Amino acid sequence: MIEPNREPPTLLVCVTCRADRPLAEGETPPGRRLHDAVAAALAAHPAPPVALRPVTCLAVCERGCAAAMTAPGKWSYLLGHLEAGQAADLLAYGATYAAHPSGAVLPSRRPESLRRAVLGRLPSLLPAPESAA
Secondary structure, eight states, X not given: OOOTTOOOOEEXXXXXXXXXXXXXXXXXXXXXXXXXXXXXXXXTOSSOSSEEEEESOOSOGGGOSOEEEEOTTSOEEEEOSOOGGGHHHHHHHHHHHHHXXXXXXXXXXXXXXXXXXXXXXXXOSSOOOOOOO
């Protein structure tokens, strides 16, 4: 659950990701399909746990599709080996990430399909926003 008066974390999805394979002419990149699946899941969600943002490259082409979860004052996580069918699991992960003060989500607390998806993490460059009184 996202705290009142706090922005949800941002899920960045690489929309140009080809999942380490060539694309046929006119084929939609798997990363775009992932983004669109997450967007559709968010549109149907009563309380969206994340804000979705497309990006053009997360530089993990051999481990795509790729996404990252980030929020001010929290660890940022780079995720790989993702597919459009994991959209609901990404939203569940986002909700758990949002609820944790540092954003740390142990593998046992992630949806099964995402337990091995974390490729790396980075500390926050920004302080955590002050909680509303």
